[in-house]
Amino acid sequence: MLKYDLVVIGGGPAGLAAALKAKELGVDKILILERSTTLGGILRQCIHTGFGLHHFGEELSGPEYAYRFIKDVEKTDIEIKVDTMVTDILTGNTVIATNNVDGLMEIQATAIILAMGCRERPRGALEIPGSRASGIMTAGTAQKYVNIEGYMPGKKIVILGSGDIGLIMARRMTLEGAKVEMVCELMPYSGGLTRNIVQCLDDLNIPLKLSCTVIQTHGIERLEGVTIANVDENRKPIPGTEQYIECDTLMLSVGLIPENELTRNAGIMIDPITGGAIVDENRQTSRPGIFACGNVLQVHDLVDYVTQESYTAGEGAAKYIQTKAKNRRPKYIPVCPEGGARYVVPQNISSDADSDVKLYFRVRDVYKNGRITVTNGDTVLYSKKKPKLTPGEMEYVTVKVEDIKKLDKKLPIIVKVEG
Template sequence: MLKYDLVVIGGGPAGMAAALKAKECGVDKILILERASSLGGILEQCIHTGFGLHHFGEELSGPEYAYRFIKQVEETDIEVKVDTMVTDILTGNIVVATNNKEGMLEIHATAIILAMGCRERPRGALDIPGSRASGIMTAGTAQKYVNIYGYMPGKKIVILGSGDIGLIMARRMTLEGAKVETVCELMPYSGGLTRNIVQCLDDMGIPLRLSCTVIKTHGIERLEGVTIADVDENRRPIPGTEQYIECDTLMLSVGLIPENELTRNAGVMIDPITNGAIVDENRQTNRPGIFACGNVLQVHDLVDYVTQESYTAGEGAAKYIKSKNKNKRTKYVSVRPEGGVRYVVPQNINCDTSEDVKLYFRVKDVYRGGKITVTSGDKVIYSKKKPKLAPGEMEYVIVKAEDIRALDKKEIIVKVEV
């Protein structure tokens, strides 16, 4: 059996950053397993700029951001197996993988970092009536067709969902000569970044219709049009508001789902809100030696934050690998969202943490002039006013290690006070 100190599953931005950090922390034998034929992950098809402002202090395109990490990995002795699919994680931290050169592989790992990323919510999850006409695809699929394979999936486009990939594709298709008729968003606000609404829709003169959805697709062989309708506050279509729009392509940008089949099979506990693992501040799951970071843990809007989180996981894994007593369990302070906060990552913090902890969270609604508080019992350990909070923008607060160590009650609550 192959033996490594650390096996990283996924060679996108999360996996590469985690492996590099672990290497820097002195971990000896590291292996990255990647399903695609090269490192880089989804960044390879995200050819627009806007990456790296926080991490590198400059604005890069996706491939450029990935390239910097790929080069760093190449300069180390981190091993990489591409075209390799992990199929299972067995007890005792044994990774089962397969590729067409080596066949089935069983790899024993002291620690494992899960960095498989996420997947787009598909059409099947939406229940839109209509036939299986061609021309209905996720925005990310369209992005791959255009940016990697160089061909256009359609000429007249309707986009359902105003997630960032949908907005980016609205601009991309327009630049390549297609007509984007409209972007429909079910919610009364967009899930995308403000910058993308302005530079992808406003710049291109594409209308964004809020509280609106696609209720039917038309066409048998190829999509011929869609019927859209406004929705009420319960997100139900309002009769009488139906409108037919002729189009040959419907792109879906309706959310991302962390790809956690392996995680579940490995017996890792999942947070029902994030759909990612429940982790502590080192990004360790309930299974000793298994860590998670990046979009497989929680869907991020900025890759810079993925890199940060993956450094944390890489460092955490390195500490675990070097620790003498791997089964030592300390008590946790549990972190709970309340009120307007939808979720918080990490969900647990070690009581004896020696470092300040960054709590990442998302809110449920758009709040103006709200206040973020972190409390434990009657004690307020953090409080800050925020001019604007929106579900599309991930937020974070930093709580001090000394404050956590001094807690009587082993629970802290993060909430928005309006």
């Protein structure tokens, strides 16, 4: 049995930042387990720029952003095992992992940080009728083929869903010489960042069709075309608006799902809205000593926020390991979304939190001049109007430590958004 103070599952931006922070705070034996053959996670295939504006104040590509952390990790004695899959987290924080060098490992950890990231919603989950032709893939898979493997995954492309990966791939495939016919979005607004819509679609004259979806795929061997249709306010296709679009590839960018199979099997409580673990301000889950950060906790749109959140988790894990806070069960004040707020992370704040706490949330709909309020009983902790709130962009508000001290611990903290 191997023994570590901290085992970090996932060597993407979240895992790297969390491990670095824990190391910086003096945690001794740290191990990062990564299922790919190299560190960096999904950033490795994100060769476009736009990363790091908040965190580094510069515009970096995905691999550059990741490399800054990889370089820093390499300077430490943090141990790394790549090409290694964690298959189980057993009771007593024992991690089971396998690879083709060490074989099957049983690793005893004082604390564990979950940083497995997320995956894309697949075609089956969308229930698009039609054939089983090849050429239907998620935008991320297509991105891997073109940026990592060096192969063109399509020539004439329709993209369903205007999530950021879909938008980025519209530009990427166009630059590689493919024809991107259109991006169809079921909702009346895009789920992607505004800057991506401008830079990836508008600048290249790729049409974005809102309130529109793919209702049938065609072709037996390779995809030959799709039928699209406009949808009504209930997102149901409107008869008579069907249109056949010839294409050999349908790329899907219709949402990301935190990859929480391990978490669920470990009996950790999951928030049904985020699809990630329920955590406190230290990003500790319902199982003591197990923390979560990054896209496995909640899907982020900016890696900069992933880094911040992972520092928090790294700090939390360090504190846990060093103060042997194992038996300490803090009293939690729940944080609840209301009105236009869909969810809030963290879902709990310890009543004895000793620093400011940032509450991250997303809205349900597009709000112009929406008001964000944070209350605890009759006490208003925060209230401000914002010119624009959209589901595609994560928001946060800060609750000051002095306010936390004054909270009515019997009442929840409510984060509310109103139009």
